[in-house]
Amino acid sequence: MSGFAYRVVGGKATAIPVDEARCNGGDLIWAHLHTRDDEARRWLADKASLPDVVVDALTATETRPRCDAVGDGAILNLRGLSSDDMVASDPLASVRIHAEANCVISVTRKSMEALAVVRAAMEAGRIGDPGDLIVAFAGAITEELDPVVADLGDTLDSCEEELGQENVFELRRTVAHTRSDAIGYRRFLNPQRAALEKLAQLPADWLTDEDRLHLATAADRAARMAEEVESIRERAALIHEALIDLRAEQIDQRTLVISIVAMVFLPLTFLTGLLGMNVEGIPFAHAPWAFWGVVGVSALLSVVIAGYFVQRHWFR
Structure with a gap:
């Protein structure tokens, strides 16, 4: 089982072995697991003493962005960019997070680019509570997705400028690929916005007003990106129809x-x-x-x- 863990004492984060990560209600503990095997389930159930419903949520094979309150804590699933090879229908890797007062446990099955950003923020001392950690995840994910969605729009702009030229087949391939990417991102951006909004409204003591404000900002960016990919999908469909008409002509x-x-x-x-x-x-x-x-x-x-x-x- 691979992973890492941090303990935050006095605003300073110290790396500790995953097996020593214990949520005792005092110092902030963040334990992250990167695995697909049954060892993760045993660790979550035996060492972390999490209920079965939380263990199932953290180790599920298929997930979508969601947020659910569990006792005094919350389960949050988010989707972000991955350096692994992803299929067009499922282009984003998931991170599953269980957060409660002074304790956060996260699990990924594929590499997630935002994880390195969050670790850097933790080691720099910019994370002091579970709210800060979740805000760091939400901010890093939306920050990385924003230019990717913008690039899809720029690609369609270029295709529209080249309409009427002889490279119809090449344009059709580019438009189809862009539309497929937009559909893949659209599947997760709307649920991600809803999950962040729901988390910001949970009556959890470990979420400060500033955390809620940052979560609302991340949710707003996710909503804007969802609207953008929907617009890209519709524009791609119109360009595809124009290319078909041009080819027929x-x-x-x-x-x-x-x-x-x-x-x-x-x-x-x-x-x-x-x-x-x-x-x-x-x-x-x-x-x-x-x-x-x-x-x-x-x-x-x-x-x-x-x-x-x-x-x-x-x-x-």
């Missing part, structure tokens, strides 16, 4: 050109086929000027037919 134009060329050569093919039959009685078969005469007639027919199409505006 290109196909129609090329089909028209092919049809015009075919109609120009159709009478010529009939004429040359008729004169090319190997039978007696073909007029001027032995005349020395016959070949160039047929060529001239064919050229004249081509000019007449092309002029007709130009007059009918078929080339527009």
Whole structure:
């Protein structure tokens, strides 16, 4: 079982072994586990003495952002960026947190980039209570997600500027990938906003007014990002429809050109086929000027037919 733990005494954080992390109601203890095995369940149940409902919440395979009050504490699930390979439908790693007075236990199954930021804040002495720790998690997660969502919007802006060019297939791939990412983020941003808002409203003594203000700010940023990814999803759908129309228009134009060329050569093919039959009685078969005469007639027919199409505006 991998993980780490800190004890905060007098505003100073000291790293301690995970097995020595005991929530005694005095100094702030933060124990973090990064594992998928059953050893984590045993540690949470035996060493941390957590009830089964909390152990199940911290070790669940599939999670979504949520916040639930459990006695004097709370269970909070958040989603953030990960350095691990993630699937498009589930692009964010989860952190499961159980917090109560002077004790926080967190669990991750995949690496989370925000965790390093929170550890740095802990070691710098900027975290003094469970509220500060949760606020650090919420702030780091939203701070990292914000530019990622903004990049999705910038990608669509670039795609809109390139509409009308010949790279339709490349644009369709880019738009589809951007839309898939936006849908993946949208699944978690709205529940994350609701979870942060619910936590800010819990009547917990270990949450100060300043903590609640920071949680509300993080929830507001999550709501703004949720609105942005929803807008990106809708814009991507509109751009995709425009690309389909553009591709259909290109196909129609090329089909028209092919049809015009075919109609120009159709009478010529009939004429040359008729004169090319190997039978007696073909007029001027032995005349020395016959070949160039047929060529001239064919050229004249081509000019007449092309002029007709130009007059009918078929080339527009």
